Amino acid sequence: MNYGKDNHLNEDQFLLATVDKTELPAEAREHLSECPQCREQIENMERELTLLSRMAEDFAPQQRKRAFRYVKPRNAGNWIWSLRTASGAAVMVVLAVTLVWWSPLSKTTPEVVTGVTFQESDQLMADIDTLVDNALPPIHVYISGESGPELDEEFMEFVVPIINNTTPTYNSGLKGAVLC
Amino acid sequence: MPQKNHEDNPPPTRSATLSRQTVILTEEAVAGSETAFNSLVDLFQEDIFRMAYYRTLSRMDAEDITQNVFIKAFKNISRLQSPERFKSWLFSIALNQVRDFYRKKRLLTMLGLSGKGDDHEQDYEEENAPDPLDNLMKQDFWKHVELFLDKLSRMEREIFTLRFMNHLGIREISNILKKNESTVKTHLYRALGKFRKESTMRQFLTEEKTL
Numbered sequence: 001m002n003y004g005k006d007n008h009l010n011e012d013q014f015l016l017a018t019v020d021k022t023e024l025p026a027e028a029r030e031h032l033s034e035c036p037q038c039r040e041q042i043e044n045m046e047r048e049l050t051l052l053s054r055m056a057e058d059f060a061p062q063q064r065k066r067a068f069r070y071v072k073p074r075n076a077g078n079w080i081w082s083l084r085t086a087s088g089a090a091v092m093v094v095l096a097v098t099l100v101w102w103s104p105l106s107k108t109t110p111e112v113v114t115g116v117t118f119q120e121s122d123q124l125m126a127d128i129d130t131l132v133d134n135a136l137p138p139i140h141v142y143i144s145g146e147s148g149p150e151l152d153e154e155f156m157e158f159v160v161p162i163i164n165n166t167t168p169t170y171n172s173g174l175k176g177a178v179l180c
Numbered sequence: 181m182p183q184k185n186h187e188d189n190p191p192p193t194r195s196a197t198l199s200r201q202t203v204i205l206t207e208e209a210v211a212g213s214e215t216a217f218n219s220l221v222d223l224f225q226e227d228i229f230r231m232a233y234y235r236t237l238s239r240m241d242a243e244d245i246t247q248n249v250f251i252k253a254f255k256n257i258s259r260l261q262s263p264e265r266f267k268s269w270l271f272s273i274a275l276n277q278v279r280d281f282y283r284k285k286r287l288l289t290m291l292g293l294s295g296k297g298d299d300h301e302q303d304y305e306e307e308n309a310p311d312p313l314d315n316l317m318k319q320d321f322w323k324h325v326e327l328f329l330d331k332l333s334r335m336e337r338e339i340f341t342l343r344f345m346n347h348l349g350i351r352e353i354s355n356i357l358k359k360n361e362s363t364v365k366t367h368l369y370r371a372l373g374k375f376r377k378e379s380t381m382r383q384f385l386t387e388e389k390t391l
């Protein structure tokens with residue numbers, strides 16, 4: 001096609017130029033470089049798209065909850081943690097001593113019982129740690145989606161299969177559509 | 181001179197000036213640096229939050245999705261083989277999370293356990309109560325966006341949103357959706373054709389600009 005001075009880009013070429021100018025045929029590109037009218041049309045389109053994205057950013061709410069950050073487990077260097085641990089240990093020692101003191105066994109073999117008690121308190125602490133780490137019963141962990149991601153995805157795939165196995169779509173609040 | 185603009189074809193807004201920094205941080209994060217990972221979270225959480233918000237129009241849902249995206253990214257970052265593709269990789273995770281979100285929502289609806297009626301209205305009220313006029317304008321904007329996006333096919337919608345609302349380049353979109361670049365361009369071309377016909381939406385955009 002011959003792109004003369006008045007042979008402006010057609011609708012398809014405007015769209016192509018907005019997607020990627022390198023997709024235009026050489027003649028059209030040449031015309032574009034020389035024609036302020038065609039350039040202005042494309043620039044207007046680009047301006048509208050920029051407005052769309054800027055308004056979307058401006059009109060989206062601010063994130064209130066910051067995203068996940070990896071935090072190293074607190075160690076002994078942290079004084080609050082040390083204080084907590086020390087208090088816990090002190091309570092356990094007092095409990096252990098009390099138990100030992102009142103236990104009939106303590107009258108005869110106090111050293112052994114003390115050892116057993118400490119072992120038991122260690123066990124108790126270990127049990128408490130396990131409970132804290134796994135606060136929910138396995139079935140609840142599974143339901144809450146905190147179990148392995150692979151299992152969760154498989155489960156969801158089985159129960160609610162993807163319709164076209166393509167990408168998710170925009171949610172239409174007006175129609176209540178989820179995927180279409 | 182606009183000539184330069186014709187040669188390269190950058191995303192419409194916000195050029196990716198942080199890409200080098202991202203690659204360095206990603207390399208460190210892949211090697212096990214939690215600090216580097218946290219810096220990546222700081223760099224990308226707003227992008228991911230917006231990406232999720234544009235697809236859910238609910239701040240709380242978008243926050244939950246954002247949270248899940250970074251948890252998943254943290255668990256899997258050691259397996260990322262191309263640090264230069266971190267952003268695409270992160271957006272792929274985000275798309276999967278959005279997809280999961282809708283599947284779970286559908287499941288709850290199927291089971292009759294879905295709670296809220298019109299989440300969007302509630303969110304608007306919650307977010308913007310102090311200024312009713314501003315609130316109304318935002319509602320109007322999102323309704324225009326929804327009406328327009330509803331006219332696009334699934335793929336057109338996804339590609340248009342990634343390109344013109346999330347500022348991703350064609351190559352990045354191609355990586356995220358695992359489609360070749362010419363397919364991405366074809367869908368974008370069709371979506372833009374529909375955008376051009378969307379006179380109400382375009383008028384709204386240009387009118388708001390003048391306010």
Ligand SMILES: [Zn+2]
Nearest residue numbers: 008009035038
């Ligand atoms: Zn022309």
